[in-house]
Amino acid sequence: MEDYIREIINFTDTSQYKPLNEIVFEGIRKAIITGRIPVGQRINEKECAERINISRTPIREALNRLEKEGLVEYIPKFGTVVKKVTTKDAIEIYQLRQALDVVATINAMNRMTAEQFDELKQLLLQTEEANKDNQNVEEVIKLFSVFNEKIYQFSDMPRLTSIVTKLREYLMRFRDISLTGEERRKKALKEHWMIYRGMYNKDEEQLRMIIKEHLSYSERFILAEMEKQQHGK
Numbered sequence: 001m002e003d004y005i006r007e008i009i010n011f012t013d014t015s016q017y018k019p020l021n022e023i024v025f026e027g028i029r030k031a032i033i034t035g036r037i038p039v040g041q042r043i044n045e046k047e048c049a050e051r052i053n054i055s056r057t058p059i060r061e062a063l064n065r066l067e068k069e070g071l072v073e074y075i076p077k078f079g080t081v082v083k084k085v086t087t088k089d090a091i092e093i094y095q096l097r098q099a100l101d102v103v104a105t106i107n108a109m110n111r112m113t114a115e116q117f118d119e120l121k122q123l124l125l126q127t128e129e130a131n132k133d134n135q136n137v138e139e140v141i142k143l144f145s146v147f148n149e150k151i152y153q154f155s156d157m158p159r160l161t162s163i164v165t166k167l168r169e170y171l172m173r174f175r176d177i178s179l180t181g182e183e184r185r186k187k188a189l190k191e192h193w194m195i196y197r198g199m200y201n202k203d204e205e206q207l208r209m210i211i212k213e214h215l216s217y218s219e220r221f222i223l224a225e226m227e228k229q230q231h232g233k
Helices: 003-011 020-033 045-052 056-069 087-111 114-130 137-155 158-170 172-178 182-200 204-230
Strands: 072-075 079-082
Touching: 003 020, 003 045, 020 056, 020 158, 045 056, 056 072, 087 137, 087 158, 087 182, 087 204, 114 137, 114 182, 137 158, 137 182, 158 172, 182 204
Parallel strands: none
Antiparallel strands: 072 079
């Protein structure tokens, strides 16, 4: 039995109060987007069903949904395999992210209370503290994610939040790599402070400029990382 099935099992919690087909879909999807199932790996429907101890129907439905989402592809006479994220995919995702982040940030800016602005400021101060001496990289990366999540939360646009969450997940396997370098984290933190100040000052033009720069830098890094992985460097 392949190790990838164990990874699927780790992400598939059948004790949840959700339909089984949804639980299985989410489990396989998360295993793929986090890189636990390698690109090109064939997902064996029968073996997955036996290991998880369920019928093959939820596995089949999950793979059909994942194929429509572009995460797997069916190859005749071989089976369903995990697709790689291409540079074209990444560029499209960042184009969408830029547009959605601008909408969410401006909406949040116009809705936020003084208490919420203070909450965002305290989060940035906490991130600065965690980033001191390059000792707590994982915590810094986590706090960067919380900052983004807070803005979407304060925007009060749940449908937009759902869309952007899925977009971020596609590049999850590359995201943390882009923030492991000390200089990149310092730059990202500086950009987060600029986003905060732009929101606080109600400066839409500055926000658009900073968000574009912030995401463009991340995009360039991730495209370079994808290129390296493609050539086995």
